[in-house]
Amino acid sequence: MVPHPDGQTVAAIFAGGALGTLARAALAQAFPHAATAWPWPTFGVNIVAALLLGYFVTRLQERLPLSSYRRPLLGTGICGGLSTFSTMQVEILKMLSAHAYGLAAGYAAASIAAGYAAIHLSTALVRRVPVVRGSVRR
Amino acid sequence: MSVLVWVLVVLIGGAGSVLRFYVDGLVSSASGRDFPYGTLVVNLSGSVILGLLAGLALAGDAALLAGTAAVGSYTTFSTWMLETQRLTEERQHRKAALNIVVSLVLGVAAAALGRLIGAQL
Numbered sequence: 115m116v117p118h119p120d121g122q123t124v125a126a127i128f129a130g131g132a133l134g135t136l137a138r139a140a141l142a143q144a145f146p147h148a149a150t151a152w153p154w155p156t157f158g159v160n161i162v163a164a165l166l167l168g169y170f171v172t173r174l175q176e177r178l179p180l181s182s183y184r185r186p187l188l189g190t191g192i193c194g195g196l197s198t199f200s201t202m203q204v205e206i207l208k209m210l211s212a213h214a215y216g217l218a219a220g221y222a223a224a225s226i227a228a229g230y231a232a233i234h235l236s237t238a239l240v241r242r243v244p245v246v247r248g249s250v251r252r
Numbered sequence: 253m254s255v256l257v258w259v260l261v262v263l264i265g266g267a268g269s270v271l272r273f274y275v276d277g278l279v280s281s282a283s284g285r286d287f288p289y290g291t292l293v294v295n296l297s298g299s300v301i302l303g304l305l306a307g308l309a310l311a312g313d314a315a316l317l318a319g320t321a322a323v324g325s326y327t328t329f330s331t332w333m334l335e336t337q338r339l340t341e342e343r344q345h346r347k348a349a350l351n352i353v354v355s356l357v358l359g360v361a362a363a364a365l366g367r368l369i370g371a372q373l
Binding site: 119124127128129130131132133134135136138139142143160163164166167168171186189190191193194195196197198199200201202203204206207208210222225226229230232233234237 | 258261262263264265266267268269270272273277294295298299301302303306316319320321323324325326327328329330331332333334336337352355356359360362363364367
């Protein structure tokens with residue numbers, strides 16, 4: 115997307131990002147974990163966000179009429195704010211520093227496998243529903 | 253934990269997401285759409301900064317606001333996965349694999365670099 119968005123797009127991203135971040139931060143605060151324990155809060159939000167993003171993006175691009183605010187709100191905002199890459203990397207780094215190599219490898223592999231599968235699954239689910247006549251297909 | 257802190261989490265989370273949108277847009281329009289460089293730049297830069305915060309040993313509200321809210325909302329796991337899956341759908345398997353490996357290896361390296369810098373400050 116060209117970086118000259120209208121105010122509505124930016125507002126939608128802000129609102130969605132705020133909501134997604136609030137949910138992720140609340141979970142992180144509610145379920146603290148040791149550096150060498152499985153990071154369930156990060157793992158959980160990342161996989162749920164991937165599941166939602168596959169669903170939203172596929173539906174918006176292939177099933178629903180064009181909308182100016184839905185993708186920024188639901189995709190860039192909520193899913194982007196809910197999921198986090200940097201936290202996952204620092205968690206892996208801390209596992210490596212604690213010599214928990216198996217855990218680090220397992221966490222990285224499981225996140226990527228489950229995240230990828232989540233996108234694949236929600237995308238396939240949306241595509242199982244036939245295109246409704248009159249809706250816009252990319 | 254005060255209400256003010258959570259209000260700040262919400263505001264910072266919104267701002268971090270908007271910043272991600274701009275950085276992704278700027279990088280993507282400069283680099284073309286052959287490869288998801290925008291998300292890569294966002295995620296690697298965020299990993300350096302979060303590593304730096306870890307090196308500074310921030311705790312409590314400071315860690316929540318600067319780390320979890322700001323950097324956490326700026327970076328994205330879901331878009332990384334979506335772009336990888338879409339590359340596979342387009343039968344660009346090499347690029348998809350590269351997007352996984354480069355992001356992961358450089359992401360951990362970026363976090364380590366940030367932590368090293370943070371520990372020196």
